[in-house]
Amino acid sequence: MRRALELAATGPAGGLNPQVGCVLLGPDGSLLAEGVHRGAGSPHAEADALSRVPPGAAVGATAVVTLEPCDHTGRTGPCSTALIDAGVARVVFAQPDPNPLAAGGAARLRAAGVRVDAGVLADEAEALNERWSASLRLGRPWVTAKWAASLDGRIAAADGTSRWITGAEARADAHRRRAAHGAILVGTGTALADDPALTARDGERLLPHQPIPVVLGLRDLAPGAALHDHPRPVLRVPSRDPRAAVAAVADAGASSVFVEGGPTVVSAFLAAGLVDEVLVYLAPTLLGGDRLATGDIGVPTIAAQRRLALREVHRLGDDLLVVARPEGAPGSGGLHTSPDPGTPSTRPTEGD
Template sequence: MHRALQLAAQGPRTGPNPRVGCVLLAPDGRVLAEGAHRGAGTPHAEAAALAALPEGAARGATAVVTLEPCTHTGRTGPCSRALLAAGVSRVVVADTDPNPRAAGGAAELAAAGVDVETGLLAPESRALNERWAAAVGRGRPWVTWKWAATLDGRSAAADGSSRWITSAASRADVHRLRAEHDAVLVGTGTALADDPALTVRADGREVEGPQPLRVVAGLRELPAGARLRDERAPLLHVRSREPHAVLAALAAREVRTVLLEGGPTLAAAFAAAGLVDEVVCYLAPALLGAGPAAVGDLGVRSMPDIARLRLRSVERTGDDVRLVARPVPSGVWSADPALPVKEAAGVHRDR
């Protein structure tokens, strides 16, 4: 199962499907074949492993899989039936599938006489697909809210200029963060004021491969010459300011993860609606004294209502500090007592 998890981790972090790995074992314990899911439209891990064997070679084998074999026919066929057709006699599963459209494979295999075991290294499997599982379970994308600020909490100077608050290392780290999400979201205010490209870049150039979906939320129209309208990446304009409506539009497109890079108004709307799953803040050792705050009004009027986050990590990116924090499901937020502070070669992103 450890090997299957290694295979799963090689799959893409973006896309509508989870990362899954599979190892097929002979009755004597020898490894017959391995497989991993490489993204939407490609064979699932079980099918990939079976395809590596001659016909009939998997009869009596054990399939060790990081996620419950699916029963769903979508871009590919159901893995549970592929395992049955191959004559696999035992299936060991790390974690059950939270997607109701695909779940039920373990029960189907067991009903057909296959020896099925579940729960082996389940926490490791869940950690691997945490964001995907949360998106599927909630019916809306996982939202990572990223922002950069000075030590006094400013996201721009009094005249509106913001380039550059953070270091080149932090800007490079944002590009890495963007590449790990299906979509990048800003409001029309940011789109009109900054004319961002919202693409993943390295050394000033777009990286090879697919770009995240660029999403603009709001009612105002984008200029015909806006950089968001170019051919470098797809664009979706959701004509709504309501966070739930924006996420519903993205969920309908099977978007599982969103990087929220909007200004203080859009960020406050998502945070106040309880629709932020993780916060990534780049804090620069600088002061402005005036200018827009990093986040707008959250409705907090007194200290008992303060919105506290649970700190998960602290790293250096150049001269800046990168903080990662999350809300606590219970609504009671607190900081972890001891956190490592480490150097990070990071990459951050410029718009």
């Protein structure tokens, strides 16, 4: 199962389908094949693994899968039927399928006489697909809001310059977090002022997965904007309403969106109650002035403050990454501290 999880993590993140891996073992425990789901419309992990063995070679085999085999016909057929037809004798899976349209594979397999064992490393599998699972529950894409700031909460100096408040380790972490989302969003103000690329990079190298670049607002992009060179087409949302942006992201096939700003856009998402996770990179510096990370988010009194539950704190070079979620939200408890990056983030006005 750990190998299946490793395989799953190589699949694209942030889309309408989960990351899934499969290991196919022979009756004697030998490795027959491995499979991974590579995105919407491609074979599911089980079908991918089965396609790598000759006909009849999977009779009596065990399929170890990170997600309950689907029992749904969409762009591909149900994995439950494919496993039964191949003669697989046992299926071990980690996470039950939270999608009511696809669930039921375990029941179909058992009814066909296949031994089914569920829940192996379920917590790790659920963590891998947390945003995808949450998007099913929420009925909309998962929203992460991110900014980088000085200790006094400023995202830029008085003249508007902001490169760089945080250090190289924090920025690298941010790019990895971009790549873990289906879309990345800024407002037209940030797009025009900072000319961001909105790509996910490791140094100068583009990471394998690139989120859909989304620009929210009424103004047009400059003809020579860096966004025109993004490897994926820019999704323009001609509105000021964050709900319109979330709907457009869902229609574009993403189950999560990374909101980088600037402050007007981040504040609009916060005020609308659309933020599921907050990532704040804090640099040990002071800037003063009025370039604050957020503006009005609908908190008139201290009694109305938006309480967050700390989930993680990481030290990244000289900077800190604070990960928090609205109190009472799933996964909002259990503070974890670490000197390691763990995973990624970005900032609204650091320009790219």
